[in-house]
Amino acid sequence: MYRKMFEIRSFEEKVFELYAQNMVPGTIHLYAGEEAVAVGVCSNLRKDDYITSTHRGHGHCIAKGADPKRIMAEILGKKTGYCKGKGGSMHIADFKVGMLGATAVVGAGIPIAMGAGLSIKLRGTDQVVACFFGEGASNQGTFHEGINMAAIWKLPVIFVCENNLYAMGTRQSRVMLIENIADRAASYGIPGVTVDGNDVLAVYEAAREVVERARKGEGPTLIECKTYRHKGHSRVDPAKYRPKEEVEEWLRKDPIKRLREKLLQTNVLAEEEIQRVEGEVSAEIEEAVKFAVESPYPAPEEALEDVYA
Amino acid sequence: MRKITYREALREALREEMQRDPTVFLLGEDIGRYWGGAFKVTEGLAEEFGDERVRDTPISESAIIGAAVGAAITGMRPVAEIMFGDLTALAVDQIANQAAKIRYMFGGQAKVPLVIRTPFGAGVNIAAHHSQSLEAWYMHIPGLYVAVPSTPYDAKGLLKTAIRNDNPVFFCEHKLLYPIEGEVPEEEYTVPLGVADVKREGEDVTVVAALYMVHKALEAAEKLETEGISVEVVDPRTLTPLDKQIIIKSVKKTGRLVVVSEDCKTAGVSAEIAAVVAEEAIDYLDAPIKRVAEPDTPIPFSPPLEQYVIPNEKSIIKAVREVV
Numbered sequence: 001m002y003r004k005m006f007e008i009r010s011f012e013e014k015v016f017e018l019y020a021q022n023m024v025p026g027t028i029h030l031y032a033g034e035e036a037v038a039v040g041v042c043s044n045l046r047k048d049d050y051i052t053s054t055h056r057g058h059g060h061c062i063a064k065g066a067d068p069k070r071i072m073a074e075i076l077g078k079k080t081g082y083c084k085g086k087g088g089s090m091h092i093a094d095f096k097v098g099m100l101g102a103t104a105v106v107g108a109g110i111p112i113a114m115g116a117g118l119s120i121k122l123r124g125t126d127q128v129v130a131c132f133f134g135e136g137a138s139n140q141g142t143f144h145e146g147i148n149m150a151a152i153w154k155l156p157v158i159f160v161c162e163n164n165l166y167a168m169g170t171r172q173s174r175v176m177l178i179e180n181i182a183d184r185a186a187s188y189g190i191p192g193v194t195v196d197g198n199d200v201l202a203v204y205e206a207a208r209e210v211v212e213r214a215r216k217g218e219g220p221t222l223i224e225c226k227t228y229r230h231k232g233h234s235r236v237d238p239a240k241y242r243p244k245e246e247v248e249e250w251l252r253k254d255p256i257k258r259l260r261e262k263l264l265q266t267n268v269l270a271e272e273e274i275q276r277v278e279g280e281v282s283a284e285i286e287e288a289v290k291f292a293v294e295s296p297y298p299a300p301e302e303a304l305e306d307v308y309a
Numbered sequence: 310m311r312k313i314t315y316r317e318a319l320r321e322a323l324r325e326e327m328q329r330d331p332t333v334f335l336l337g338e339d340i341g342r343y344w345g346g347a348f349k350v351t352e353g354l355a356e357e358f359g360d361e362r363v364r365d366t367p368i369s370e371s372a373i374i375g376a377a378v379g380a381a382i383t384g385m386r387p388v389a390e391i392m393f394g395d396l397t398a399l400a401v402d403q404i405a406n407q408a409a410k411i412r413y414m415f416g417g418q419a420k421v422p423l424v425i426r427t428p429f430g431a432g433v434n435i436a437a438h439h440s441q442s443l444e445a446w447y448m449h450i451p452g453l454y455v456a457v458p459s460t461p462y463d464a465k466g467l468l469k470t471a472i473r474n475d476n477p478v479f480f481c482e483h484k485l486l487y488p489i490e491g492e493v494p495e496e497e498y499t500v501p502l503g504v505a506d507v508k509r510e511g512e513d514v515t516v517v518a519a520l521y522m523v524h525k526a527l528e529a530a531e532k533l534e535t536e537g538i539s540v541e542v543v544d545p546r547t548l549t550p551l552d553k554q555i556i557i558k559s560v561k562k563t564g565r566l567v568v569v570s571e572d573c574k575t576a577g578v579s580a581e582i583a584a585v586v587a588e589e590a591i592d593y594l595d596a597p598i599k600r601v602a603e604p605d606t607p608i609p610f611s612p613p614l615e616q617y618v619i620p621n622e623k624s625i626i627k628a629v630r631e632v633v
Contacts, residue, residue, distance in 0.1 A: 052379075086413055087415055087416065101415050112379040114372065115381075121363070122361060142375065142402075152367070239544065246536075305450055309475035
């Protein structure tokens, strides 16, 4: 799990670097700071399980086992990217590893994940779906419609709310009167769990239980992971709406730093071993950047392909 | 040949495809054993195939389509019913931004084999929220196919094709068509997408019309024949893909075009068809193109008000006379 989290962080740092060098078209929404959520949840999933993702989706892709080379190539708009340059940062999918794609309409992935759960039920397999979305999405109608349907049909879906406190610049307390999104689960008659989303072991444990529950056909759960994004909402956002002390406090709770310290303290891994992993991952990300940068752009007329099957 | 209703033809298509392919299932509000669908299209199917495959849903249009999308991209072939076409507005994100774009956005990785069935059309005094014709909205979304069958034969054949197709098909029905009878063979057949049908041959004027308006156009043609005006009625059967060839071929023969459509005139179905002919066959026209469509108002309730806005035999006859 440390490797995966470090991989996501290194990947996002590279994306930011490339962005600063004007090599990334459009916008980016970085996952840095929230790694424990994707990794803690996806470490409980099999390759044939599904996930759905959001505009802030690079971390979900990596955690589900997608290839950083092809993610990076997609972000740069290259032909070798997962979507041949048609999706970009906000729309990456890798159906081969069960990553059913990132939608950039807030909350729109919730009914789709529920539909994948319905498909599992009708096909009679024991797969599960993890559906990632932010706390802002929990104010959408799709949250209500999708989770209610999953609840009444006992579908094998884990609804993972990544509560990073801010929907763009809007603080949670300005748009809802409750503190815990997980409380909303009660209105659908399903369990709701709130965990420290910056503690990967806590996320892992909580997810393990509810993934099992889903796999056994006992229905969906809403897990809320309290976390924080290190950067602003998107490329242009310096995030001035967040108090300095708050940012500092959350940076101290950096999930990667915390896990690293824990691994050392408990003697699970020695410093050299950690450094070796970090070195390997950094080399792999460099490799991904090289692949993406050197890859060709799609031919312009490819814009006309893939509209219909 | 035996005659069955449009409603029965649709039901037969659903039944046959469900028998043929275990991944086909239905979902929608009150489509199951307790009601059988607001227009009774799915009546009896829950009893035959079970509640899992003929699935009643909560009143959650967005999640109905979302469920269909999620199921379609993971190996199923859902057929979603939205009780009234107007209510597809509640699910436009799932239809237009998700179902229609998933394949493209993800570089062709996914197939989205789903059908959205819904009735459009005015004429039964249920006012502005249950009477619109919004086909043009969905023609405007690349990635969707739009079917508009006018007869029981076309309804069955097109629905079977739509279910087997690997793309999202927006399947428009019409409230007033459900009880209409027509010839439908007992044996298996399908109707391809993108192939128009000449519903009546004629020499003087081409009238293009879809769904219920085909019948109004045929009635008008019948009357005009007694005046010595020969009308060709072309039914596109699907709006996306639109069979430009058959429309243009007809216009080349007659030199005159009237487009009839039961939707608002501005940026409507008639606008697109008129534009296609203006762009690709204007040299063959001997008169300006005429459009018979609804004025740009919501559909009113009171019968005289409602009848005033819906195109009918008389407005079609008037338009034809103007171009001959």
